Amino acid sequence: MRLVERLRRAYPASAPPVGAAQAPVLTPPPAQRSPDQLVRALQRQILQLERSARGASASPAPRPPEPFSAPDYPAAVTPALVADAGFSERLTALAALAASPALSSGERPLAADELLFLDTETTGLARSAGTVVFLIGVGGFWGPGGSLAIEQLFVEHPEREAEVLRRLAPYLARARLLVTYNGASFDLPLLRLRAALHREPLALAHAHLDLLALCRHHFAHRLTNCRLVTVEREMLSREREHDIDGADVPALYAEFLRHGQRGGIQRIAEHNHRDVGSLALLLERVTRQVLDPLQWAEDAAELCATGTRHLRRGDAALGEACLQRALARTLPGHVRHRATVALAAHLRRSGRTAALEPLWEHYRHELPHSSSGHVALAKYHEHVTGELERALALVRTAPGLATGDLALLRRLQRLQQKLSSATT
């Protein structure tokens, strides 16, 4: 038998022949069923399922998909946001602080409409050849009066993906800063891969602000988790109703391709639209909190995280102020430790060694069971004040000595030797 005939038999077309539409025949259930019959029926069912898992599923006829048009979203979906006068300035500062690659301070400040929010919907999470980017949501302040506008680029069929990537190009060309949620490890590499696969040039070397990384750094300690919906709920008090589960997205798209049903796509589009809107709201919120932490930070741990970031790459005086204020409050031990170490490094770099003693004394007072304070102070007295005996006394009282901390023992020995040679 010819191959195609065998194929048709094994995988019959899912559409009933035209004009042969029939009412489904329902077989009445058997009056009595022995357990053995039941087992057989179940086994048959399992085989059937396995067969359909192998692919021979029955489904209605494929129809050409209807063209996609952006639905009218309820007002709540698109947040009413306007880029105000100070926005560009704040944005530039934030991009210098947290974008990768960072916007260098010498560059022309960002204009509000040089920002691009970006979120994609795909047929899978793997960065593999068959993961299609089928919906790209873009947003920016190019609406009337500098208000937030969101647009969506939809791939009607995978074979038109390249076309849609070309439509994305002008948005990218206009933008200088991309803002995404998890774009660094998902959306952007996948877009690059799709472009490479279609041999489409796609300029994606922008400065990029990944709000997931930012949220992880500044707010993770008080969030249930860092998923965008959680962040929306817990930080923006924005609740989603009837939102789709991300895991269902690929199947809904496949359904759309098979039967042209737009319902699923509308729901995905709404979900994507919300995501882009949330990006804008979140950016607004994050900008405020990160750039003006003394005013807006919600707890001491956030002050520490924000302060550390400013020390590293921004306004050092602000960073120092954040840390000082945070350290004066109650803090979890590991947060206090990290903040103290960061501040101490900053003080040393800027040559303010005298400030180290009160810093570490406070640490020793707050965390009496940690040896780090003792060691830091011992180093300070050994190298800065030259008070060897005081250094020795500090090491002798370090809590780690009792548990046989080898580094402490060595330091103790060395100090003793240094002291005895100094006295002779």
Place this chain on the structure above:
Amino acid sequence: MPAAPRIDQPTATSPITPLVERWLSGPHRRQIVAHRLLAPEAARSEPLPAALDPRLRQALAAQGIVTLYRHQAAAYAALQRGEDLVVATPTASGKTLCYNLPVFDALLADPTARALYLFPTKALARDQIETARALARGLELPLGIAVYDGDTPPGERRAARRARILATNPEMLHAGILPHHPLWAEFLAGLRYIVVDEVHSYRGVFGSHMAHVLRRLRRVATFHGASPRFVATSATIANPAELATQLWSSPVQGVGDNGAPRGERHLVLYNPPAIDPGLGLRASCLKTACALTRELVQQGVNTLFFCRSRRSVEVAVHYLRETLRADEQREQRLAEPPPTLHALLSSAAAPPKSGEAPAREASQRVRGYRGGYLPDRRRAVERAMRAGETDVVVATSALELGIDIGSFDAVVMAGWPGSRAAAWQRAGRAGRQLRPSLALLVFGSDPLDQFVATEPDYLFGQGVEHACTDPDNVAVLVPHLKCAAYELPFTQREAYGSLAAAEAQAALATLADAGLLHRGRESYHYVGAQFPANDVALRGPLDENFLVVERSQAEVLAEVDYRDAPQALHDHAIHQIEGLQYEVLQLDHEQRKAYVQAVNVDYFTDAMVQRRLRILELLQQRAPLAQGEVHLVERVVGFKKIKLHTHENIGYGEVNQPDRELHTSAFWLTLEPALAAALGCGPAALAAAALAYAHCLRTAAVVLLMSDRQDLGHAVAQAHGGWYAGLDQRAAQPLAAADPSAPLALFLYDAYAGGTGLSERLYECAPELLSRTAHQLARCPCRAGCPACVGPGRSAVIKADAARLSTALQRSSPATLRVVPQ
């Protein structure tokens, strides 16, 4: 007379020729059913190709290679001409260099060039890549060589993409590389050679899958701008070029003119003496093989001993160590060399040995090697083999593939290895450089063994087996079309492998109509969150191995295949590992563990297995033919305790463990009682004829489907209470409890769970299948059955009954099975 080829080493120093001569003239001669002496062959060499990169020339010289064997030179030349090829020369003829040479030459000439090496197993990839690594070290050039398999740590995976030579296996290519081909863009763009080692492994359903994996690799390579050459190596099969052509979907040239030298080789076929000719009982094959091996060892002949099963490996290790220990003790007592068995019989003194190295422990002299040993133990045995520290290595087919363990002076095979190709492959392990070698085959009492013993020409005369694939098998084709569409959409007018554009497009359209692919205006796509590759198991579903755990130490001693576990690890089974005995205390099916403790007993165990089948769903039927889903159950009902040495049956035990079950699809023929009546034979004769006929039917089916014997199972069973109870040849009679009028059925079933589409094709081709079977029965010249027709060990009456059964079945079957669309 042509002048004898010059041989560098004198044969006089080898004890093999005198020993074989003594066997042929002494008491053994009655048991030797055939002896062949293959004349030595001198090397036929050619100079290294002039165009070869001088750096490579230098590296080869450092390894002592200054000329090439003829087949190596031919392979190089063919590849330079742009041909695809398969090298089919015997074991240890330098096949590896046939591909390493052109690959290294290309890599040196072009810094962007890459090569992909495919090995059938992970272990082989890791073993064989060492040859390439050694050559690369000699070049003092940083040529990245990497192994990419399931064991490659995540940190090294990224680095593997930059490798110049990548060694991997079919599964990893199928599910790990092809779906992610954009990440491999640079590697694929530079791909110059695809090397497929041990290509004869890819036959039957596995081979059909492999053909598709290679088609997909070619599509993706083409996309990235490469058009790689194909180089395969094969063991001796009848049709290497045909097989390679099927796999590569375009013509592949065979290179088979072996230029490697060989010393003279004795082939000896030995049938153990009959103890009771009436019952067909013969002296134990394993014990006879051990006794002969002992003679070889006493003459200082380094021997490789092949067993048919893992259990016999352990029994043989035990016997040989015992014997050698006893010999050593006697030696110490007498302080003089012991007489050989043969010397005792012929009262001729054995030559005294002198300058003997200090005696090694028997456990070091005799080593076991089989699947199921943990990798560390295997590596240790391999090292000992290479270093020549062993006298005898007892192995299963685990050593049959090209694991490099050096070579041996003699190969002993305890029992027929199952096929001519396997017999020649194992025999090829004998022979070091130009020294004389021996391949000794000792027959067991199985019908197939005894058939070859009486018809040695079966081994010597005919060509070796054919290996085939059927990539057009729908059950294999469809999942791979989905994988291929996932990797790259199919464009209009695109052909696929052996499918021309028109046929490929029609196939794609069919799949799109069925909703499996998505049709665009000019292409076909696959859309889904999961890789379709995850749903395709190239070798059929592989279940997790069982671990053998020593209870008191909680130490893992070995692994056992899922399929073998019920028979090898049932409660109270004696499980042997390198000669030590362990009793299974408990088999934990859930955890896939068997808890054992060391014991010292004088018996081994042999599981008794019962099979039954039932029809779950009848999918199509034209009496007496039918096709549908079946449920196959294998149950270990008990075990026999068999005394070591005497092989007496010294007891039985019961086993209570879960059945091994298989849901699969089958094709079957029902023998209604009326048919039996028409043949005029009794129930017992009918059962015997059905078993004989089923053997022939299965052989014909394998050939018809271009499949492999292991892809298809067969059973003759009798209806009994809703089930069909399996009959076997040893008890070829209907079940005592069954209704005498209950029909028998002949089943041919897919050997993999869920089925692989073979039974559907058998049903479609049933008239052709029955006529081929009838033709084979009529044509076969044997009198009382042979492996080619009804199987060995039958009788002329049974063969005649089978032929009459065949005619009756053909007459009662429909002449055509026209497909009626539902």
